[in-house]
Amino acid sequence: MLTISQLAATAGVTVRTVRHYHHVGLLPEPDRDASGYRSYSAQAAVDLIRIRTLADAGVPLARIDALLHAQxxxxxxxxxxxxxxxxxxxxxxxxxxxxxxELAGGERLVLPPEVVAILNRMRDLGIGERRVRLERDAWILMRALDPHAVPQRIRDKNAAFDDPGTTRLYLACDRAVDWDPHDPRLDRLIDDLDAWEISHERDSGRSGYLKLVISRISEASPAWQRIVAVLTHRAEQRRTAEHNS
Amino acid sequence: MLTISQLAATAGVTVRTVRHYHHVGLLPEPDRDASGYRSYSAQAAVDLIRIRTLADAGVPLARIDALLHAQxxxxxxxxxxxxxxxxxxxxxxxxxxxxxxELAGGERLVLPPEVVAILNRMRDLGIGERRVRLERDAWILMRALDPHAVPQRIRDKNAAFDDPGTTRLYLACDRAVDWDPHDPRLDRLIDDLDAWEISHERDSGRSGYLKLVISRISEASPAWQRIVAVLTHRAEQRRTAEHNS
DNA sequence: TCCAACCCTGACGCAGGGTCAGGGTCAACC
DNA sequence: GGTTGACCCTGACCCTGCGTCAGGGTTGGA
Missing domain, CATH: 1.20.5 (Single alpha-helices involved in coiled-coils or other helix-helix interfaces)
Structure with a gap:
């Protein structure tokens, strides 16, 4: 006959565990000796080991009882x-x-490989890490808000980077992020962007595309805010002119 | 900007989980919109996914915070x-x-292979399952109470089964389990056992060995109880006789 | 005789959420 | 402009599978 700690040691569990199994009715309470100690048979050891084998495998205690009495x-x-x-x-x-x-490796965890590739492409082009991070965040939000649109956007982005003209503009925008809003170079850049937008609107049928891309991430940069404002104004003027003609 | 359910979906967790992380201070509370809803940035998605990656790997929440801010x-x-x-x-x-x-496979789970082999050897000899189970229980108790003695006992048992005379006695005992205590065949068996005990006592230096083996498992059989009683009595007489001579 | 090492019951604590209560919002359609 | 259904909020209790503490009694060896 075994004491509770001998039984527990045999099955490799704690005394507390055995008592817990009694409490939930999984292992029957054995007879007590004269002083009230529990006294276990060898069968109890067999039962306990079977219980542990199932419990270790992740079976909830509540299911084990039924299982051991099943056909x-x-x-x-x-x-x-x-x-x-x-x-x-x-x-x-x-x-x-x-x-x-991959935890140490940045965005690999959060974004699909195609998008990670785009971000790395931006880095290879020499675009600053701050801008890349804004781009990363934009992708994360897009995936959360409109996952459906992601594949098309991936294609568009890659197409943009395949085009040297667009790539040059992208880089120019990136460098402009820290410029003063009244920097004279900004006016030339705005002209270029406007021309780019006009030609690409015709190609893709999407309008205000560039503004959309920049606007969500322009909060941090006064220069970019000015870019957006001026481009919006000019597009407005064009629409009015068309209307009048 | 994301609502709590959009954020949760992005990381593959429940809304409750996100709130839990706020509660324990693992994820900072974001700003609220006009109606008091939490409003999350993309960075929150990154943080949450990093947290889940660690939590899924089994890192306790309490450690994750320190970990993410570590060098x-x-x-x-x-x-x-x-x-x-x-x-x-x-x-x-x-x-x-x-x-x-192995759960379906009986004692393999509870006893070492050498002992399982002994039990199977008993079965092969034609010893009844009831007796084998008693033997199994004896082994379990022995392992719990005096594991040190197990290897020697394994050797002894195998040696016993290697000896045809001993094996015959074993089988005879097994069949006697259901006999009436006054069955005349029992007296012949007791004589044989007594002789066996005398000769093996000389060999091994252990005395009362047989009685010990049988006694623990004789509760269920009146015939065996009589065997133990008679053998004890005779051994007693022998000791007295030796003393007087 | 004393001490350590057992045993007993009962109760609370813990992670990592689930789930309910009781209420406010938002967006879309009729 | 009313309704509906899907969200959001806080607060609070529930769950598993034990660990751990409190406050005792028992046993066995030095």
């Missing part, structure tokens, strides 16, 4: 389920290992 | 630790899969 057929089916679940958890942990390894 | 060196060391721990859990789950598969 062999149901039991076998349940075992198969549990095994499948275990394998699933193993795969999951393996996946988590992969992700953990 | 790159410490951070890298912690990541290595976490990865090691993940691998350990994967190995553990794999082991649990193995054990689960």
């Amino acid at each position: 062999p057929t149901e039991f076998a089916a349940a075992i198969t389920d549990i095994d499948v679940e275990l394998q699933r958890r193993i795969d999951q942990l393996t996946e988590y290992r992969r992700r953990i390894a | 790159p060196t410490e951070f890298a060391a912690a990541i290595t630790d976490i990865d090691v721990e993940l691998q350990r859990r994967i190995d553990q789950l794999t082991e649990y899969r193995r054990r689960i598969a």
Whole structure:
């Protein structure tokens, strides 16, 4: 006959665990000796080890009781389920290992590889990290708000970077972020952007596209705010002129 | 800007989880909009995903905060630790899969292979399942109470089964379990056991060995109880006789 | 006889959320 | 402009599977 700590040691659990199983009715309370100590049979050890085997495998205690009293057929089916679940958890942990390894590596965790590639393309072009981060944030918001639009946008962006003219403008905008809003170079840049917008509006049918791209991230830069304001004004004028003609 | 459910969906968690992280101070409370709704930036999505990546890997929430604000060196060391721990859990789950598969298979889970082999040897000899179970329980108790003695006992048992005479006696005992205590065949068996005990006492230097083996499991059988009683009595007489001579 | 190492019951604590109560908002359609 | 359904808010209790503490009694060896 075993004391509770001997039983617990046999199954590799704590005394508290055994008492817990009594409390929830999973392991029957054994007889007591003269002084009220619980006194266990070898069968209790067998039962406890079977319980632990299932509990270790992640079966909730509440299910174990029913399981151990089930018919062999149901039991076998349940075992198969549990095994499948275990394998699933193993795969999951393996996946988590992969992700953990990427934790140090910036945006790889948050964005799909195609977008990460675009961000890296921007870095390769020499665009500043601050601007790249704004771009990253824009992608994150887009994915949360309108995931449907992401694939098309990926194509557009890549097309833009495939075009040297557009790329040059992009770089120019990036450098302009710290300029004074009244810097004379800004006027030349605005002219270029306006011309770019006119030609690309014709191509793609989308209007105000450039303004949209810049506006969401222009809060931090007075120069960009001026760009947006002037471009908006000019587009307005063009529409009025067309209307009058 | 994102609402709480959009943010939660982006990271694949529930709204409740995000609020929980605010509550424990893991994720900073964002600004509110005019109606008191939380309004999240893209950076919050990045933070949340990083938190989940660590939490999924089993890092307690309480540690995550410190971890994300740690120096790159410490951070890298912690990541290595976490990865090691993940691998350990994967190995553990794999082991649990193995054990689960053995759940249907009786005592394999509870006893070391050498003992299982002995039990199977008993079955092969034609010893009844009831007796085998009693033997199994004896082994379990022995392992719990005096694990040190197990290896020697394994050798003894195997030696006993290697000896045809002993094996025959074992089988005879097994069949006697259901006999009436006054069955005349029992007297012949007792004589044989007594002779066996005398000769083996000389060999091994252990005395009362047989009685010890049987006594613990004789509760269920009146015939065995009589065997133990008679053998004890005779051994007593022998000791008295030796003393007087 | 004393001490450490057991045993007992009962109760609270913990992570990581789930879930309900009781209420306010928003957007769209009729 | 009213209704509907999907959101949002706070606060509070519930869950699992034990750990841990409190406040005792028992046992076995030096």
